[in-house]
Amino acid sequence: MLDTANLRILIPANEISDRVLALGARITADYHADGRVPHLICVLKGGCMFLSDLMRAVNLPVTIDFIAVSSYGSETTSSGEVRLTKDLDQSLDGRDVLFVEDIVDTGLTLSYLTDTFRRRGARSVKIAALLSKPARRQIEVPIDYVGFEIPDEFVVGYGLDHAERYRNLPFIGVVENPTAV
Numbered sequence: 001m002l003d004t005a006n007l008r009i010l011i012p013a014n015e016i017s018d019r020v021l022a023l024g025a026r027i028t029a030d031y032h033a034d035g036r037v038p039h040l041i042c043v044l045k046g047g048c049m050f051l052s053d054l055m056r057a058v059n060l061p062v063t064i065d066f067i068a069v070s071s072y073g074s075e076t077t078s079s080g081e082v083r084l085t086k087d088l089d090q091s092l093d094g095r096d097v098l099f100v101e102d103i104v105d106t107g108l109t110l111s112y113l114t115d116t117f118r119r120r121g122a123r124s125v126k127i128a129a130l131l132s133k134p135a136r137r138q139i140e141v142p143i144d145y146v147g148f149e150i151p152d153e154f155v156v157g158y159g160l161d162h163a164e165r166y167r168n169l170p171f172i173g174v175v176e177n178p179t180a181v
């Protein structure tokens with residue numbers, strides 16, 4: 001069984017689903033008002049659960065694609081290095097890109113991605129992040145749709161991992177003692 005004894009629940013599943021529905025409604029209203037349709041780009045692997053819930057909460061004919069960047073591995077602090085490990089399948093020409101990311105921590109990943117993909121001809125680039133840790137920011141990135149601002153603690157669940165585990169938890173939890181996991 002999945003051992004959750006060392007986890008403290010920070011955001012319960014019902015609060016996540018309420019917030020994701022609200023974000024989906026805002027995205028629907030904003031893009032509809034502009035006569036646009038968002039092209040959702042999920043940042044793997046952490047964004048997978050957020051994407052699957054968010055896309056069902058957006059009432060527009062969205063398209064999706066996936067990208068993967070190097071992540072923490074088994075560490076709990078950022079190396080600052082960003083590497084593209086899986087590129088997009090589709091062209092971004094003229095598209096209204098909405099990045100769907102699990103968490104913005106230092107901001108390095110999203111700053112790299114938005115710079116790179118603006119140069120690939122996207123008409124607009126926005127960011128939706130389930131979580132944001134403002135205290136850890138090294139580069140300012142404008143997050144257009146943010147689920148929750150959280151303190152500087154290492155969190156897992158709802159797509160987020162520690163050493164590739166805990167992604168399947170339906171809630172966001174804090175690992176009380178990451179080195180002992």
Ligand code: IMP
Pocket residue numbers: 046071072078101102103104105106107108109110153154155156160161162
């Ligand atoms: P950034 O480039 O520092 O903003 O980091 C973004 C990436 O780091 C996220 O997409 C996550 O994969 C990972 N990350 C940052 N904070 C956490 C955390 O508390 N738990 C799990 N992964 C995290």
